[in-house]
Amino acid sequence: MNEIKIFSPATVANVSCGFDVLGFCLDAVGDDMIIRKTNKKGIYITKIVGFDLPYETELNVAGVSALAMYETLNVDFGFEIEIYKNIKPGSGIGSSAASAVGSVFGMNELLGKPFNKTQLTEFAIKGEALASKCEHADNLAPAIFGGFTLVKTLAPLEILEIPSPDDLFATIIHPQIEIKTSEARAILPKDIPLNAAITQWANFGSLIHALHTSNYNLIQRSLRDVIIEPYRSQLIPFFGDIKKAMLDAGALGAGISGSGPSIFSLSKGLEVAKNVEGTISNVYSKTAIEFDIHVSKINKEGIKILNKK
Amino acid sequence: MNEIKIFSPATVANVSCGFDVLGFCLDAVGDDMIIRKTNKKGIYITKIVGFDLPYETELNVAGVSALAMYETLNVDFGFEIEIYKNIKPGSGIGSSAASAVGSVFGMNELLGKPFNKTQLTEFAIKGEALASKCEHADNLAPAIFGGFTLVKTLAPLEILEIPSPDDLFATIIHPQIEIKTSEARAILPKDIPLNAAITQWANFGSLIHALHTSNYNLIQRSLRDVIIEPYRSQLIPFFGDIKKAMLDAGALGAGISGSGPSIFSLSKGLEVAKNVEGTISNVYSKTAIEFDIHVSKINKEGIKILNKK
Known part of the structure; x- marks a missing residue:
């Protein structure tokens, strides 16, 4: 080969x-x-x-x-x-x-x-x-x-x-704006309230448990970020509108993908994930910002060989 | 009845x-x-x-x-x-x-x-x-x-x-000193560094995963508290010595039980848990502080009926 x-x-x-x-x-x-x-x-x-x-x-x-x-x-x-x-x-x-x-x-x-x-x-x-x-x-x-x-x-x-459960799909919107990594870092506080940190690790531990037990309802209740999102979401135009639209369309949860500007959501089943796609497409179409959207099953295999010779 | x-x-x-x-x-x-x-x-x-x-x-x-x-x-x-x-x-x-x-x-x-x-x-x-x-x-x-x-x-x-895995045992030492709950609370900071919080939730998520997968080695690497223990351990005499003795005797991890003064450790197997008991008993016997020690299997049943009539 x-x-x-x-x-x-x-x-x-x-x-x-x-x-x-x-x-x-x-x-x-x-x-x-x-x-x-x-x-x-x-x-x-x-x-x-x-x-x-x-x-x-x-x-x-x-x-x-x-x-x-x-x-x-x-x-x-x-x-x-x-x-x-x-x-x-x-x-x-x-x-x-x-x-x-x-x-x-x-x-x-x-x-x-x-x-x-x-x-x-x-x-x-x-x-x-x-x-x-x-x-x-x-x-x-x-x-x-x-x-x-x-x-x-x-x-x-x-x-x-x-x-992770088998029927989990992501819908991701990429608003075509630039966020400098340095800016996304600089906006974060050095210190955070202990109480918020406790909420975050309670949610994170719950999310790990929910993924292990394929508990979609618990995924929904755990996918919350009380620390980073309040800061970084300010850098993403219409973040609040998109997140709300994703949840209204049936997504289990939504948040910033990496340091943005993409916004991800997770849904149970392809149908809901596509419903989320349609809804957020409507929201962003009303703005002047170009965007693209991906709907994808969670890829359990990772990187893979297409062919070899 | x-x-x-x-x-x-x-x-x-x-x-x-x-x-x-x-x-x-x-x-x-x-x-x-x-x-x-x-x-x-x-x-x-x-x-x-x-x-x-x-x-x-x-x-x-x-x-x-x-x-x-x-x-x-x-x-x-x-x-x-x-x-x-x-x-x-x-x-x-x-x-x-x-x-x-x-x-x-x-x-x-x-x-x-x-x-x-x-x-x-x-x-x-x-x-x-x-x-x-x-x-x-x-x-x-x-x-x-x-x-x-x-x-x-x-x-x-x-x-x-x-x-949790079946072969998990706790060894707990109770130094007979009084820690006021108000003091244990007052000693904690209101704000903590974001980086420390990230380490804490990485460890907590890993611990939940380790308990789900009965991975004792991962329990060992996850049972760490970089936020609270550095503060509250100051209120417990010989905490550092006891923790070190517990780990040296084979415990997977050790920390403060509740807000103290008890110190707990988790071990794989009763033999190790009893070994931990012997070791820490030696450490505390050299001090003037009275103490008692409990060795216990993790109780998966919880509160139970002894008899009824």
């Missing part, structure tokens, strides 16, 4: 009360990537389709994570990477994570899988850090492991796979 | 990262109580053995919770309550909760179980409030439901039963 084509999925990080630790994987949107062994040593980005991203390996997220892995290898060949990008950079659904994960996943397959999923995440963290200026794994982990993941600690990296 | 004898168990609240929401139930220590139907209407405390507690119904925790239930009834009889108290008041292992729960559990049985466990907890909250000056259910819930419980919200009262 000298060439592999993979699908690297979009992901939702934070997930309301799971700020900074929880994430889940999407099915309906993601990048395609081709990784190819070459005689020439090194890592080369040879094709980028869809968005204007740098070809220089050291400046490209997929290149940097690939290099992190490549530097641990002792091989007399190299890798070419083609990126067919569908996830808009800056949309808040793990665009950089998909790139960072795709290259190392593909290389690992071509090498005969010497690395496990946690090790792949370690390499991908280096690529993700290029895009987000800090090391985090809350989009990487669900992209690699699939389903819901809890990043318990970064050092050492410990990722927990949280089971 | 006119009379019932029940065992009302001691409990551990807070459980490190589960501050204010998590609790678990003990087996080896608890109060015995007899509840008896009487022709005379009203609630009467007729016997208290073990500790000096008030006989006036309105001043007795078991009396107040019993009254809360009694006031919702329309009956032409009353109840007598005998309390054989084994859990020392102020020890931090749910002494008042055991009293508050015992009376309403017993009355409910004699009445033919008109109330469910959550309703019993609601009544017991009124008794607990007499002792602790605020309404909380983190000792009541595990006493009534057994096992591990997560009190998600107080209003409305929502209690989640968290499964």
Whole structure:
């Protein structure tokens, strides 16, 4: 096997009360990537389709994570990477994570899988850090492991796979505005009230229990963020209207995807998720802001092979 | 049936990262109580053995919770309550909760179980409030439901039963010093760092996952409290020494039980839990402080009937 084509999925990080630790994987949107062994040593980005991203390996997220892995290898060949990008950079659904994960996943397959999923995440963290200026794994982990993941600690990296009910769908709207990561960070308080923190961990513990027990009603009562959302939602136009519309249309819960501007909701069943799509489309159509919407089953498999040769 | 004898168990609240929401139930220590139907209407405390507690119904925790239930009834009889108290008041292992729960559990049985466990907890909250000056259910819930419980919200009262592995044992030391609840509260900060809160909910979510999956190693890595323990442990003499001794003796984790002064640890297996007991007994024997130690399996049943007639 000298060439592999993979699908690297979009992901939702934070997930309301799971700020900074929880994430889940999407099915309906993601990048395609081709990784190819070459005689020439090194890592080369040879094709980028869809968005204007740098070809220089050291400046490209997929290149940097690939290099992190490549530097641990002792091989007399190299890798070419083609990126067919569908996830808009800056949309808040793990665009950089998909790139960072795709290259190392593909290389690992071509090498005969010497690395496990946690090790792949370690390499991908280096690529993700290029895009987000800090090391985090809350989009990487669900992209690699699939389903819901809890990043318990970064050092050492410990990722927990949280089971989830089969009939859970996400509806995500991406308002095409730019939120600078630095601004999304600066708006957060350094200190928070102890009482609010207790509410948050009560909800988060309840959400983990609800996912384990496929308790949709409890998911609904747990998907609440009393800490971050009151601040960051100010950066997203019409956030309150969209969230209300999502809940009115039957979603179990809604919140900011990553650091925004995308807004996610979770619903029981495809029908409700599509109902949410229609309703929020109406809300945003009345504004001057362009947007796109994704409806997706929770992707329990994560990143996957499309074909190889 | 006119009379019932029940065992009302001691409990551990807070459980490190589960501050204010998590609790678990003990087996080896608890109060015995007899509840008896009487022709005379009203609630009467007729016997208290073990500790000096008030006989006036309105001043007795078991009396107040019993009254809360009694006031919702329309009956032409009353109840007598005998309390054989084994859990020392102020020890931090749910002494008042055991009293508050015992009376309403017993009355409910004699009445033919008109109330469910959550309703019993609601009544017991009124008794607990007499002792602790605020309404909380983190000792009541595990006493009534057994096992591990997560009190998600107080209003409305929502209690989640968290499964736990079968081979989990607690070792608890009660140094016989007094910690005023007001002091234990006053020492806590109003605001906490966001980063510490994130660590706490990562650990709490991981603990819930670990309990669901019977993952003892993960219980070990999750039983950490970066928020409350640094403050409240200052009120407990030799806390650091005891905690270290517990962990050195093989405990999975250790922390403050309730608001102290008791210190709990959890271990895999009775042998380790007894090893912990021996080790900490040696540590505290060198001090001038009197203490007692309980070793107990996690009590998955909760409060139970001893006999009835």
